[in-house]
Amino acid sequence: MTTKSIVLVHGGFVDGSGWQGVYDILKRDGYDVIIVQNPTTSLAADVAATKSAIASAKGDVVLVGHSYGGVVISEAGNDPKVKALAYIAAFAPDKGESVSSLIANPPPGAPVPPILPPKDGFLFLDKEKFAASFAADVKPELASFMADSQVPWGVDALGGAVTQPAWRAKPSWYLVASDDRMIPPPAQRAMAERSGAKISETAGSHAVYVSKPEVVAQLIEAAAA
Numbered sequence: 001m002t003t004k005s006i007v008l009v010h011g012g013f014v015d016g017s018g019w020q021g022v023y024d025i026l027k028r029d030g031y032d033v034i035i036v037q038n039p040t041t042s043l044a045a046d047v048a049a050t051k052s053a054i055a056s057a058k059g060d061v062v063l064v065g066h067s068y069g070g071v072v073i074s075e076a077g078n079d080p081k082v083k084a085l086a087y088i089a090a091f092a093p094d095k096g097e098s099v100s101s102l103i104a105n106p107p108p109g110a111p112v113p114p115i116l117p118p119k120d121g122f123l124f125l126d127k128e129k130f131a132a133s134f135a136a137d138v139k140p141e142l143a144s145f146m147a148d149s150q151v152p153w154g155v156d157a158l159g160g161a162v163t164q165p166a167w168r169a170k171p172s173w174y175l176v177a178s179d180d181r182m183i184p185p186p187a188q189r190a191m192a193e194r195s196g197a198k199i200s201e202t203a204g205s206h207a208v209y210v211s212k213p214e215v216v217a218q219l220i221e222a223a224a225a
Contacts, residue, residue, distance in 0.1 A: 003059070003060045003061065003062050003083050003084065003223075003224045004030070004031055004032055004058070004059055004060075004224070005031070005032045005033075005034070005057035005058050005059050005060060005061045005062070006026055006031050006032070006033045006034070006061070006062050006064060006220060006224065007033075007034045007035075007036060007050065007053050007054055007057060007061050007062070007063050007064065008022065008023065008033065008034070008035045008036065008064050009036045009038065009046075009050055009063065009064060009065040009066070009069035009072050009073055009076075010035075010036070010037075010038060010066055010067075010069055011065070011066045011067025011068035011069045011070075011090070012040055012067060012068040012099075012123070012151075012153035012157065012158075013123075013124070013125055013134070013150045013151060013153055014146060014150070014151060015037060015038075015149075015151050016035040016036060016037045016038075018066075018146070018207070018209060018210050019035050019209060021209075021210065021213030022209055022213045022216050022217050022220070023035060024213070025213055025214060025217040026217055026220065026221070029217075029221065031221075031224065032057065032058050032059075034053045034056060034057055035053075036049055036050050036053045036072075037049065038050070038069070038072065039154075040068070040151055040152070040153050040154055040157050041154040041156065041157060042154060042156040042157050042160055043071060043072065043075065043098070043156075043157055043159075043160020043161075043162075044160065045157075046072045046157065046160075047072055047075045047076045050063070050072050050073070050076040051076050051079060054076065054079050054081050054082060055081075057081060059081075060081055060082075060083045061079075061081050061082045061083065062082075062083065062084045062085075062086060062220060062223045062224045063076065063077045063082045063084070063085050063086070063166075064085075064086040064087075064088065064220055064223075065085075065086070065087055065088065065090045066088040066089060066090055066209050067088075067089060067090050067091065067182065067183065067206065068090075068091060068099055068153070068157065068158075069088075069090060070087045070088075070090025070091040070092050070093075071090075071091050071093055071098065071099060071160065071162060073085055073087070073090075073166065074091075074092060074093055074162045074165045074166055074167060075162050075163065075164075075165075075166070076166070077166025077167070077170055078164060078166045078169070082166065082170060083170065083171075084170060084171050084172065084173070084223040084224070085166060085167055085170050085171070085172040085173070085197075085223070086172070086173045086174075086175075086219060086220050086223045087172065087173070087174040087175070087191075087192065087195075087197065088175050088177075088208065088209050088216055088219075089175065089176065089177040089180050089182075089183060089188060089204075089206055089208055089209075090174075090183075090188075091183065091191065092165070092167060092172075092174065092191040092192065092194070092195045092197070093161075093162045093165060093191075094162070094165055094194070095162060095163065095164060095165055096161050096162070097161060097162060098158065098159050098160055098161040098162070099157070099158040099159075099160075100158045100159045101161070102187070102191075106184070107184065107186070107187075110184045110187075111133065111181040111182075111184065113125065113133055113134075113181070113182050114126035114129035114130070114133050118155050121154060121155050121156070122152035122153060122154055122155065123152070123153045123154075123155060123158070124150050124152065124153070125147070125150060127147040127148065127150075130143065130146065130147035130150075131143035131144065131147060132181065133181045133182055133206070134146070134147075134181075134182055134205065134206050134207055135147075135205055135206070135207040135210065135211070136179065136181065136205040137179070137203075137204055137205045137207070137208075137211040137212075138205065138207050138210050138211050142210070143207075146207070146210075165195075167195040167196070167197070171198075171223070172195050172196065172197040172198070172223075173197055173198045173199075173200070173219050173220075173222060173223045174188070174191075174192035174195065174197035174198070174199050174200070175199075175200050175201070175202065175208065175215070175216060175219045176188045176189055176192060176199060176200070176201040176202070177202065177203075177204040177205060177206060177208040178201055178202065178203050178204065179203055179204055179205055180204070180205060180206045180208075181205070181206065182206040183206065198222070200215075200219050202215045
């Protein structure tokens with residue numbers, strides 16, 4: 001039985017509009033698609049927004065998270081309507097882990113995301129370095145728009161720890177972006193292997209969900225099947 005409802009969860013610094021390419025493909029292929037607009041103020045608030053979206057879905061759900069959205073789906077995915085998880089270049093934390101703990105000790109030589117010092121409790125990426133770090137394979141004019149339309153990412157959200165990771169009980173899929181300069185590909189592979197996910201890999205930046213919507217949709221549809 002194919003799961004027909006897909007819930008898409010964005011990460012930090014961006015909003016749900018980046019999913020449009022993936023959304024268009026999934027809708028064309030007959031899926032019911034819901035896009036979560038996380039406030040990205042705290043993990044609890046983002047989980048609440050995601051659970052509301054799950055509740056509104058017509059049936060069983062494949063829950064999809066990009067980047068920090070992987071933390072959100074790891075917590076919200078315990079909802080009984082969620083039948084599978086799909087991580088897109090995402091954090092897949094274990095119990096007690098958060099973005100803050102997962103990025104605390106980067107390996108030597110790993111790219112350093114150009115995160116500016118917190119301002120009023122929120123984080124931004126350096127606009128001048130956004131494209132190279134986040135969206136290197138996105139059309140330059142779109143990458144520039146993404147840099148200028150950043151959503152403030154709450155410091156509290158980075159510290160939000162998962163209580164019971166859904167991937168321990170639900171089947172999961174993981175797409176590694178091999179050119180990612182935000183979450184190092186070796187870290188992605190390690191989290192994917194730990195979660196027991198079915199792993200795919202593609203050349204792509206952190207914004208692979210924008211630049212390669214066909215590849216992302218294919219993985220989501222595999223999870224739905």
